Amino acid sequence: MASAALTGASRAARDARDERVDEDDVQALVLQGYGKLRAAAFLVLELGGTAQAWLTSLVGQVTAGGGRPDGTALNVAFTASGLAELGLPPGVIAGFSIEFQEGMTSPHRRRLLGDEGAAAPENWAWGGGGAASDGPPVDALLMLYASDEARLAALVAEQRKAATAAGVRVLITLDTHDIGFGEHFGFRDGLSQPALLGTGRPVGDTPERDRLAPGEFLLGYLNEHGQHQRTPLVDPAADPDRLLAEDASGSGRRDFGRNGSYTVVRTLSQDVSAFWGFMDGATRGADDTSDQAAMTALAAHMVGRWPSGAALTLAPDKDLPELAEVNDFAYHAEDGHGLGCPIGAHVRRANPRDSLPPKPGEAGSIAVNKRHRLLRRGRPYGAPIDVDTALAQAGTAGSAVAGEDRRGLHFIALCADIARQFEFITHTWALNPHFAGLCDDADPILGGHQPNGKTFTTQATPVRHRVHDVPPFVTVRGGAYFFMPGMRALRYLATPHRR
Amino acid sequence: MSHQEALTLSAPVRPERLGDLRALVRVMAKDPASNAVLPFGELSAVHFARILIVDGAGHDATLPADGAGQATLVVTLDCDAPGRATVRELVARAGPGLDELFGHCAGYPDHPGADGRLAFLQSRLASSNVFYVHAVGRTLPQIRGEARLRAALETFVDGAGRRFEHASATQVREALQSYVGADAGLAWALRAPAKPALTFRIRELLHKIAVPLVLVLLLPLVVLGLLVWVIALRRHEHADVIPDVELNPARMRELGDSEDFTVQNSFTSLAPLKEGRFWGITSRASLLIGDYTARHVFTRGSLSGLTTVHFARFMTFGPDVGNRALLFTSYYDGSLESYNNDFVDQVAWVLNTVFGQQQGYPRTRWLINDGAHNERGFKNFIRGHQIPTDLWYAAYPDLAAVTLDQNATLRAGLSGPMTEEEAQAWLRLL
Numbered sequence: 063m064a065s066a067a068l069t070g071a072s073r074a075a076r077d078a079r080d081e082r083v084d085e086d087d088v089q090a091l092v093l094q095g096y097g098k099l100r101a102a103a104f105l106v107l108e109l110g111g112t113a114q115a116w117l118t119s120l121v122g123q124v125t126a127g128g129g130r131p132d133g134t135a136l137n138v139a140f141t142a143s144g145l146a147e148l149g150l151p152p153g154v155i156a157g158f159s160i161e162f163q164e165g166m167t168s169p170h171r172r173r174l175l176g177d178e179g180a181a182a183p184e185n186w187a188w189g190g191g192g193a194a195s196d197g198p199p200v201d202a203l204l205m206l207y208a209s210d211e212a213r214l215a216a217l218v219a220e221q222r223k224a225a226t227a228a229g230v231r232v233l234i235t236l237d238t239h240d241i242g243f244g245e246h247f248g249f250r251d252g253l254s255q256p257a258l259l260g261t262g263r264p265v266g267d268t269p270e271r272d273r274l275a276p277g278e279f280l281l282g283y284l285n286e287h288g289q290h291q292r293t294p295l296v297d298p299a300a301d302p303d304r305l306l307a308e309d310a311s312g313s314g315r316r317d318f319g320r321n322g323s324y325t326v327v328r329t330l331s332q333d334v335s336a337f338w339g340f341m342d343g344a345t346r347g348a349d350d351t352s353d354q355a356a357m358t359a360l361a362a363h364m365v366g367r368w369p370s371g372a373a374l375t376l377a378p379d380k381d382l383p384e385l386a387e388v389n390d391f392a393y394h395a396e397d398g399h400g401l402g403c404p405i406g407a408h409v410r411r412a413n414p415r416d417s418l419p420p421k422p423g424e425a426g427s428i429a430v431n432k433r434h435r436l437l438r439r440g441r442p443y444g445a446p447i448d449v450d451t452a453l454a455q456a457g458t459a460g461s462a463v464a465g466e467d468r469r470g471l472h473f474i475a476l477c478a479d480i481a482r483q484f485e486f487i488t489h490t491w492a493l494n495p496h497f498a499g500l501c502d503d504a505d506p507i508l509g510g511h512q513p514n515g516k517t518f519t520t521q522a523t524p525v526r527h528r529v530h531d532v533p534p535f536v537t538v539r540g541g542a543y544f545f546m547p548g549m550r551a552l553r554y555l556a557t558p559h560r561r
Numbered sequence: 562m563s564h565q566e567a568l569t570l571s572a573p574v575r576p577e578r579l580g581d582l583r584a585l586v587r588v589m590a591k592d593p594a595s596n597a598v599l600p601f602g603e604l605s606a607v608h609f610a611r612i613l614i615v616d617g618a619g620h621d622a623t624l625p626a627d628g629a630g631q632a633t634l635v636v637t638l639d640c641d642a643p644g645r646a647t648v649r650e651l652v653a654r655a656g657p658g659l660d661e662l663f664g665h666c667a668g669y670p671d672h673p674g675a676d677g678r679l680a681f682l683q684s685r686l687a688s689s690n691v692f693y694v695h696a697v698g699r700t701l702p703q704i705r706g707e708a709r710l711r712a713a714l715e716t717f718v719d720g721a722g723r724r725f726e727h728a729s730a731t732q733v734r735e736a737l738q739s740y741v742g743a744d745a746g747l748a749w750a751l752r753a754p755a756k757p758a759l760t761f762r763i764r765e766l767l768h769k770i771a772v773p774l775v776l777v778l779l780l781p782l783v784v785l786g787l788l789v790w791v792i793a794l795r796r797h798e799h800a801d802v803i804p805d806v807e808l809n810p811a812r813m814r815e816l817g818d819s820e821d822f823t824v825q826n827s828f829t830s831l832a833p834l835k836e837g838r839f840w841g842i843t844s845r846a847s848l849l850i851g852d853y854t855a856r857h858v859f860t861r862g863s864l865s866g867l868t869t870v871h872f873a874r875f876m877t878f879g880p881d882v883g884n885r886a887l888l889f890t891s892y893y894d895g896s897l898e899s900y901n902n903d904f905v906d907q908v909a910w911v912l913n914t915v916f917g918q919q920q921g922y923p924r925t926r927w928l929i930n931d932g933a934h935n936e937r938g939f940k941n942f943i944r945g946h947q948i949p950t951d952l953w954y955a956a957y958p959d960l961a962a963v964t965l966d967q968n969a970t971l972r973a974g975l976s977g978p979m980t981e982e983e984a985q986a987w988l989r990l991l
Contacts, residue, residue, distance in 0.1 A: 160813045170817035174896060287905070287936040399989060420866055420907045430906045481898050482936075489821070490899040496824055496961040501711070514959065524730040525718055525988045 081283050083260040083276045087307075087321040087548045090125040091137045091205065092279060092476055093261060095252075095439050099135055099207035101214035102441050104236040104327075104472060106188050106540075107225060109147040109201040116228030117148060117556040120204075126549050128262050134217050135207040138552070139325040139544035141165070144201030148555050150294075154318055157294030161480045162324060162543050174489045176504075181511040181538045187329065187467065188234045188540035198233055200542045203327060234540075236329065236472050238441040245442055246332045246469045247361065247507075247535070248449065250371030254389055254413055256435045269390045271415060271428045272435075279437055279478050282310050282320030282548075286432045291478045293319035296554075305554040321548025323476045326436075326484045329540035331470040334447050337361070337535045339456025344529045352453075360529070363520050364506040366407030373409075378402035392416040394423035400521035406503040411491045418498060434486050436475040444469025467539050480543055510534025563700060564757040565608070566644035567692040567874050570636040572666035572685045574614065579632050582665040586612050586951045593954035598658040599636075601954035604650055606641040608701055609872055609892050611827060611953040612662075613637075634666055637890060639872040641700045642761065648686075652678045691851035691875040691915075693891075695962045697860040698757045699969065704957055707968035710741070710750045711991075714971065718991055730984035738975055750972045769857045791927075793839050798925055801835065806921045806938075806945035816947055817897075824894050824961050825871065827953040831878060832919040832946040833886045844887070844918040848875060851915055862966045865908045869894040871962050875915070887919060892953075894961040901940050909933035921945060 085093060096102075109116075117138075125135040140148070142163045145155055155163065164171060167183040167190060177183060183190035189200050204221060208214035222232055245251040257268040260276040260283070277285030281293045295315040296306055306316035338357065345356035358381075362368045368381035375397040376385050394416045397403055403410050410417070413435070416427045447455075447469065477483035491497055492505040495515030504515025511534050520527045547555065574582055585598065589612070594602030601610045613635040640647040652659065652675055659678050663669045663685075670677045717740050718725070718733075725733050741747045756762065776783055820826050834844050864870050873891035893900050904912050913925050913932035923938030925931050933939040957965075967990050974987040 156810070160808060160810055163810050164814055164817075168814060168818065170814070170820060173821045287934075289936055292937060419868075430902075433902070433906070482902065486896075486898055486902065489896050490902075494824075494895065496894065496964060499963060499967065501715075501964055501967075521989070524728055524733045524985065525725055526991055528715075528719055530719075 081260045081276055083258065083280065083283065084307075084321060084548075085128045085261055086126055087550055088126060088280065089137045089323075089546050089549070090127055090129075090131065090135060091439055091546065092323050092437065093128045093258070093263070094130070096131070096135050096207045098130065098132075099209055100240040101208045101211045102238045103206050103214060103218050104238075105204040105206070105218070105221065105225070106200055106233045106236065106542075107144075107202040107204060108198045108231040108233050109144055110229035110231065111147075112229040113147055113201075114149065114556060114558055116225060116230050117552070118558075119224065119228075121549075121552050121556050124549065124552060131207075133209055134213060136217070136221075137205040137546060139203045139205070139546035141200055141202070141542055141544055143199045145545070145555070147201050150318070150555065151300075154294045154296055157292065157319070158545065159292060159324070159480055161485065162545060166326075166541050166543050171485070174485050175538075176488070176493045176509060176512050177538050178513075179511045180534065186538065186540045188236075189327075189542040190540065198231070200233065202230075203325070203542075203544050236443065236540075238443045238472060239445060239469070241442050241446045244369075245471055246334050246444070246446060247337050247365070248369050249362075249365050249367055250369065250386060252438055252440075253367070253371050253387065254409070255438065256432075258437070267390075271392070271431065274432055274435060277478060278432070278435060278483070279323055279476055280320075280548075281322050281478055282307070282317050285478060286429070291319075293317055295319075301554065303557070305557065306550055318547070318551050318554065319545075320551070322551055323437075323546050324478060324480050324484075325544040325546045326473075326475045326477070326480060327541055327544060328473040328538055329443075329467075329470065330473050331467040331537045331539045333535055333537070334452040334469065335455040336533055338449050338452045340533055340535075342453055342456070360520075363404050364407060364518060364532075366403045366409030374403035374407065376402070392423070394427075398422070401523065404518075404520050405498050406500050406506065406519055408492070408505055408507040411497055411505050412487060414491065414498065434483055434491070436477050436483055436487065439474040439476060440471050441474070442469070442471050467537075470536070470539070476546070506532050506535075508536055510536065511538075563642040564698055564761050565692075565694045565700075565872075566640055566642050566647075567689045567872075568638040568640060568644045568647060569687040569689060569876065570634075570638075570682055570685045571687040572634050572663060572668070574632040574634050574665055575667050576631060578665040579614070579616070582632075582634065582662075583614060583951075585662065585665070586614060590952040593952055598661050599651070599655050600658075602956070603654050604638075604640070604647060606647050606650070606701055607638050607954070608641075608704075608956050609637075609639040609827075609954065611635075611637050611829070611890065612951050613829060613890075613948075614951050615831060615878070615888070615948070633878075634663070635888075636662075637874070639694075639892075642758070648682050649679065652682065687876065689874040689876050690848040691855050691873075693855040693859060693864060693870065693873040695864075695871050696862050696965065696969070699754070699965065701956055703754050704960070704965055704968075706749065707965070707972050708957065708960060710747055710972055711968045713744070713747055714741075715991060729981060730988050731979070731981050733988060734974075734979065734984045741975055751976050753973065753976070754969075765856060768853075772853055790843070794843070794928060797835075797837075797839055798928075801924075803924055804921060806941040808941060808944055813944060816944075816949060819949065821896055823955070823958040825892055825955050825958055826895070826897065826900075827950045828889075828891045828893060828897065828900070829948050829950045830889045830943065830946040831886055831948050832889075832916075832921065832942075833879075834918050835920050835922075840918045847914055847918060848877075851875065862962070865911045867903055867908055868963050868966070869900065869903060869961070889916075890950075892955065894963070897944070897947075901943055904943075905933055905936050905939055909939075912939070916942070919946070 123136050125131050142155055206217050208217055225232055243250055256272045256274045257265045258276055258279055259273055265273050275284055275286050277283035281291050285291060290311045295309055296318050301316045306318055307320045309315050309317040341357040341361045342352050345353050345360050347353055367373055370381050370383035371386035372382045375391055392415050415431060416423050418427055420426050475484055493509050493512055495502050495504050502515055502517045503519050504512050506518045509515050516532050518529050518532050589596040589598050601607055614632055615635055616632040656678055669681055714737055741750055834840050871892040876888045877885045878888040879885040910929040913928055916922055917925050917928055917932055921942050923932055923935040971990045
């Protein structure tokens with residue numbers, strides 16, 4: 063009977079494969095990460111009653127399509143309150159997913175995402191003032207990219223000025239810091255990205271398991287279930303100029319969601335001193351001296367990759383930088399018991415590849431895995447710190463002061479179903495102390511603010527090793543669920559006569 | 562040792578007492594294990610318990626009203642056999658509490674003694690049509706004991722430091738065996754757990770054989786009946802109008818806000834059957850098949866490959882006229898999103914056969930195709946018919962069902978011969 067499911071899934075995938083993405087209608091960030099635009103800043107906005115004028119002049123500046131912009135790029139996304147502020151009627155907003163309408167900070171969603179204790183939204187620098195408190199609502203995110211800091215500074219100044227002039231308030235500017243292709247703990251990041259099918263970009267040597275139907279990231283297309291995602295629809299009478307596309311599922315209404323993508327943003331503060339301080343303390347020899355190699359190895363086992371990016375499944379014993387970009391591997395056959403990359407390692411949880419039910423190592427498990435992927439577009443912030451300096455600060459007042467936020471990652475993920483993709487990965491895989499047969503292990507990198515799961519297990523022969531009481535290394539300091547509309551939807555939003 | 566039983570106490574609420582009853586259960590729900598009314602944690606054989614106040618009109622306007630819109634108080638207990646001992650324990654431990662709770666119900670005696678309470682409870686016992694147990698025969702004391710055993714073994718291995726570094730798996734296992742054998746509090750783990758009572762096993766075996774036997778004897782009739790049924794099924798699958806289930810964000814938020822506090826969650830849904838005799842008959846047949854498979858097929862830690870459900874049951878609910886509603890309750894690990902994804906990704910056809918007769922279920926094809934493969938339609942169906950669980954209690958809230966299985970395997974592996982490879986596999990449970 064399982065074959066019935068597989069037949070359905072492969073048929074769905076085949077149908078989805080035939081679709082072409084209307085790239086010119088897609089904001090460019092969905093199609094590319096702007097790797098050459100090394101400088102970036104994100105303005106968190108509260109819209110006012112005159113925001114439509116601001117949006118009208120902004121639309122022409124938004125970067126769309128698959129072409130590589132040179133110099134600068136600009137993208138924009140809105141929360142549910144922002145769309146309401148721009149006049150999108152409640153009946154249309156009701157077509158967005160429940161979790162988007164509810165926001166990231168409801169009691170339920172903060173439990174799903176592990177935002178408790180010091181990571182609770184009350185302590186956030188932005189986005190925490192949702193329905194629960196009196197803080198200003200986050201309405202929009204203006205994402206600015208430039209080839210260098212000088213151009214970025216000019217772009218930010220120009221956009222701040224335009225926003226302020228239109229009565230749009232900048233709640234906070236999220237700066238970024240170019241630290242190359244890594245993150246602040248010292249590991250290469252962003253290596254495993256799914257490839258969106260149906261675009262002009264060749265998927266070339268992307269492994270089959272990483273090629274995904276466009277409907278996994280864009281509304282209006284078939285997803286890996288062979289279905290169209292729930293999407294906000296507009297009555298034809300409310301779109302007399304036919305600015306919006308027809309609903310692809312044939313309702314006769316117009317699709318506001320088409321070519322748009324949910325945009326999950328989380329400001330993740332990284333405590334580099336706590337990270338390396340813990341690795342040091344847990345690996346000291348009998349004479350209480352530091353063991354640099356053992357420290358790095360423990361950290362690499364928690365991450366699932368060595369600092370160079372080499373996967374532990376391929377390089378179980380030591381870092382092999384020549385394997386840094388080798389990403390075509392699976393876990394079940396090569397590393398089924400976690401003797402290379404531990405079962406509970408961060409990257410193995412975030413993307414278990416072929417290793418989970420129903421058919422580990424086979425197509426059935428890969429098909430399920432495809433339904434839980436994200437396009438990651440995050441950018442680090444804060445000046446980097448090297449391991450020795452971080453260690454020197456560990457245990458001193460410089461480490462883990464509540465509210466202090468020196469460096470981290472503005473995590474940005476695009477998807478078409480926040481509940482099935484981002485929240486599922488976070489709750490069912492990353493933070494779940496029972497992930498894949500573990501007993502009390504949450505994600506060693508992300509799970510620090512949970513009440514349970516502070517053990518980290520390294521599978522070994524004849525028997526596993528464990529470290530206990532893994533402290534928080536990462537603390538959420540802000541976040542919201544946004545929607546990044548397609549260009550037609552943006553023009554629709556910016557057109558005043560609609561009201 | 563014993564098998565598990567599904568106890569259900571169901572009593573109509575006196576309309577003028579409904580508000581008070583809700584208030585009382587809200588207070589109880591703040592501390593299900595040791596609240597002053599029914600301290601479920603003091604019951605020695607209860608794995609899970611829940612209290613529902615099912616208000617026909619309150620949560621789902623499509624439901625048939627029960628009597629004159631009367632609400633029903635439902636208390637379910639998943640316990641080790643014999644269930645009658647748990648009922649007696651309830652009376653012995655929580656007599657005044659029973660008065661307080663069931664005093665809101667019609668027919669509860671005014672000043673009952675222990676006998677009066679017992680008689681009332683026994684008169685309100687209802688049966689479940691389908692009762693699924695994750696691992697039949699694994700009792701509460703066994704589950705708790707095996708969790709302690711694992712904790713002890715893990716601590717022992719942690720304490721060994723590098724002592725095992727160059728040992729074989731067999732040597733490590735021997736060290737664990739002698740550690741357990743030397744500890745008076747753990748030595749029980751070297752013996753296999755007792756099987757359920759012989760009478761139970763004989764009864765189940767007879768049922769397991771008798772049902773197919775009867776079907777074989779009636780084969781011509783069965784084949785004919787199936788043919789007629791398949792034709793009717795296809796006709797209904799084509800013709801039935803399936804309304805879209807629209808989710809109310811405020812209700813979804815209310816339901817969500819009571820989920821995901823521990824690894825386990827509780828789920829309750831109440832959905833009317835599709836209209837017409839065909840679906841009524843199909844539902845009855847489906848419940849019979851569900852009963853058979855739950856009792857004889859899915860008894861060892863897997864619901865057709867799904868390993869996250871602790872207990873689940875179906876009960877028909879509502880008046881005895883026309884098609885009734887089905888009350889479904891379960892305790893599962895992880896979020897509702899992951900529970901639903903498992904259904905859609907792994908056991909869609911099973912869900913089609915058990916939920917496919919309910920209103921709003923996405924269209925099926927030959928019953929086992931489509932249906933739950935329609936991710937959006939299925940998730941909307943599940944969430945749309947979900948009702949709040951007013952109170953629920955779990956005896957081991959931090960243990961996932963897969964962990965229970967692993968703990969049992971860990972214990973079983975302490976005895977008997979093993980090859981080096983088997984010992985390696987066994988040590989991977991730690």
